[in-house]
Amino acid sequence: MIEAVAIALVLLVGVLIVALLGSRGRLREMRRHLDRSKSELERLGNSVPQFLWKASADGLAEIVNHRFSEMTGIAEVGTSMEVIQGAFHPDDVEPFFAEWARAREIGREFRGYHRLRMADGTYHWMHAVGCPQYSESGAILGWYGATSDVDAEFRAQEEVRALNQELKSLVEERTLELKKTRWxxxxxxxxxxxxxxxxxxxxxxxxxxxxxxxxxxxxxxxxxxxxxxxxxxxxxxxxxxxxxxxxxxxxxxxxxxxxxxxxxxxxxxxxxxxxxxxxxxxxxxxxxxxxxxxxxxxxxxxxxxxxxxxxxxxxxxxxxxxxxITERETAHDLMLAAQSELARASRAGSIGAFSASIAHEVNQPLTSMAIDIETTRRLVDRPEVDRAKLKSMLDRVSRNAKRIADIVTSIRERIRNRRRDAQAVKVCLMIEDTKTLLHREAAARRASLVTHCTVGLRPVFADPVELQQVLVNLVVNALDAVVDVPEEKRTIDLHLDPDGPDRIRVRIADSGPGIPPDDLDKIFDPFYTTKTNGMGIGLQICRSIVEALDGELRAFNRPEGGAVFEFSLNTVPASAEIAAAG
Ligand SMILES: Nc1ncnc2c1ncn2[C@@H]1O[C@H](COP(=O)(O)OP(=O)(O)OP(=O)(O)O)[C@@H](O)[C@H]1O
Ligand SMILES: [Mg+2]
CATH class of the missing domain: 3.30.450.20 (PAS domain)
Structure with a gap:
């Protein structure tokens, strides 16, 4: 019996030993399988493009895969939160971890964005997703998560956003412009x-x-x-x-x-x-x-x-x-009519000016003629006829008649805007002629005419009748002026001087009262006169003749008293003079 029990025990021990040996083998097999699964899981974990992580229930990192090190270049990550946070963009640390804390508090899936510093120093936008892991009782055991590099996508979105914004502002701008244009x-x-x-x-x-x-x-x-x-x-x-x-x-x-x-x-x-x-x-x-x-x-x-x-x-x-523009056109038509009326009026004005000029210019020679004819009549009535004197009187009458004819022709040509043939005029001789012509008028006023001519000056190119008119008018004005001063002071000086190499200057200075300064501008105006029998056109005629000869007639007062009228004219070039003489 004891033997049987012993055998049974031995058999049992044997069975147990065999069973034990069998289960150890299976255990080893299971461990090998587990190791294989773990390394496969690790390989899988490291092969995905995201970095994967596991965190404890209170948010501390427990596992971070190799991808994190690869991305950031941080070799030893371990489970240190400081190291992980250190790779975050400083501006994103606070908002990201606050959101992460809120998700843990309410125990819901967490999603958040942050920038992560890459191994080359640039920051990439990352998208982190974390899911809670519950126990059977519903308590959170920890968190599994994956963080993906969404930088390219993010930047593309940003570019699209910027483009959209640009487009929007362009549209707004154009709309505004359109509105303005429309307005x-x-x-x-x-x-x-x-x-x-x-x-x-x-x-x-x-x-x-x-x-x-x-x-x-x-x-x-x-x-x-x-x-x-x-x-x-x-x-x-x-x-x-x-x-x-x-x-x-x-x-x-x-x-x-x-x-x-x-x-x-x-x-x-x-x-x-x-x-x-x-x-x-x-x-x-x-x-x-x-x-x-x-x-x-x-x-x-x-x-x-x-x-x-x-x-x-x-x-x-x-x-x-x-x-x-109907009205404007009508006004234009009216203006054209007015212009032609004006042209007619100005033609009438020209005729008026013509008459006035003739009346003015022929006055002096006519008066002279009238006196000479009267003197001739008296000579003829005498018993002894002084034939020589008679002849000289008739010569003067004849000269004055010719002068009148010349003046009328000259004025007519001027009004028709045609210049008579100019010729070389020796101004010195013309000044002497003027003195002779006005000798009687000067004597009647008890004034003396004194000439001061520089000798050897070249002639000027002018119409002699016109130039004579200028001199006669200026001297007659001077004679009219000097009657206002005592007889012994009544002098009129006629000067002829050079004015530079190619010009001569004629100056008629009198000892009269001068011209009131306020009137200096007015005396050349047509019909301006201070004389009871004056026409007020003498100076205007003088000025227009001088200007036609490229000269300028000026009037001023002498400091010692009296008025001065002067003008300069170009002389004939020496070569032209020789040619004319030849
Ligand atoms: N030598 C002078 N001294 C002072 N005043 C002068 C002199 N010459 C001209 N005047 C002033 O200028 C005015 C205009 O002269 P201007 O010869 O044009 O006309 P007028 O002599 O009055 O009349 P007329 O047309 O008959 O010559 C004169 O009335 C006179 O007041
Ligand atoms: Mg005058």
Whole structure:
């Protein structure tokens, strides 16, 4: 019995040993399997592009895969939160971990963005997702998570966002511009003096293209030969808009009436000529414009003159602006009439000036002649006729008669704007002649005429009659002036001096009272005179003659008293003088 128990025990032990050996083998097998699974899991974990992590229930890192080290270049990550946070962008640490803490508090899945410093020092945007792991009782055991590099996607989104923003602001800008343009356009539309009209040519353009396809090239000639085609074509031009001012110009009470009148051709808004110009040029080119002055026939048949400006755009819309210039045109016509009236008046004025000049200039020689004739008569009445004296008197009368004839011819030529033939005039001789001519007048006023001529000066190129008129007028004025001073002071000096190498200066200085400073500007005005029997044209005649010779007649007062009149003239070049002599 004992043996049987012993055998049984031995058998049992044997069985147990065998069983034990078997289970150890299985255990080893299971461990190997587990190791294989673990390393596979690790390989899998490290092969995904994200970095994977496991955190404890209170948020501390427990496992971080190799991807983190690869991305950041941080070799030893371990489970240190400081190391992990240190790779975060400083601006993102606080908001990211606050959000992470909130997710742990309420135990929901966590999603958050942050920038991570890469091994090359740049920051990449990362997207972290963490999921809680629960125990059977529902308590959070820890967190599993994956963080993906979303930088490229993020930047692409940002670029799209920036582009969108740019697009938005561009659209806003354009809308604003469009609004402003529209507003400006509407302001023009509301202008009561500016007619604005819009025409749509698109239908007409299509019809024209069809015509061209049918072989019509010279459209203008075609319409000329086929007026019915023109009429048909023009009805295709649509009047799309017009303002009150344009409607009024056309004789409508408001724009609506004109628009309701329908197609443009029916509204008679502008002349056929304008219309064809507008029509053909808008169809010939895609955009452009032109301006013209034309006539508008109003609905009541009356006509308006308008300045028109036409612009057409690529979309076959023509904008026409028009300003009523009927009044301006009428004013222009009136102005032309006034101008021709003025021309007539000025011709009459010239005749007046002609008469006045003649009356003025011939006065002195006529007076002289009258005295000489009277003296001659007395000589003839004497018993002893002094023939020599008689002859000299008659010679003087004859000279004065010739002078009068010359003066009349010279004035007539001047008024007809024709210059008589100029010649080389020796001014010194002319001054002496003037003294002789006015000798009697000077004696009558008890004034002395004194000449001071520099010898050897070259002559000037002038009409001698005119130059003599200047000298006579100036000396007569001086004689009139000196009568206001005591007899012993009545002197008139006639100077001739060089004025530079090529000019001479003539100066007539008197000892009279001078010219009041305020009158210095006025004395050359036509008909300005302070004399009871004066005409006030002597100085004006002198000035115009001197200016025609490229000189300038000036008047001023001498410090010691008396007036001075002076002018300079070009002398004849020495070569011309030799040629003339030859
Ligand atoms: N030498 C002078 N001294 C002072 N005043 C002068 C002198 N010469 C001209 N005047 C002033 O200039 C005015 C205009 O002279 P101007 O020769 O044009 O006309 P007038 O001598 O008055 O008349 P007329 O046309 O008949 O010569 C004179 O009335 C006079 O007041
Ligand atoms: Mg005078």
């Amino acid at each position: 400006r356009y509407r302001t023009l539309f509301d202008d009561p003096s500016l007619g604005v009209m819009e025409l749509d040519f698109s239908e007409a353009k299509r019809a024209l293209e069809t015509l061209r396809e049918e072989g019509v090239h010279d459209v203008e000639a075609h319409f000329e030969h086929h007026p019915d085609h023109w009429d048909a074509m023009i009805t295709k031009v649509m009047l799309t808009d017009l303002n009150a001012a344009f409607a009024e110009m056309c004789g409508y009470t408001d724009g609506g009436d004109a628009l309701r009148a329908g197609r443009f051709g029916g509204t008679q808004l502008c002349s056929r000529e304008t219309l064809s110009k507008l029509f053909l040029s808008s169809l010939a080119s895609d955009s452009g414009g032109f301006s013209l002055t034309t006539e508008i026939s109003k609905v009541d048949g009356s006509r308006l003159v308008v300045a028109c400006s036409i612009h057409y755009s690529q979309d076959c819309i023509a904008t026409i602006t028009a300003v009523d």
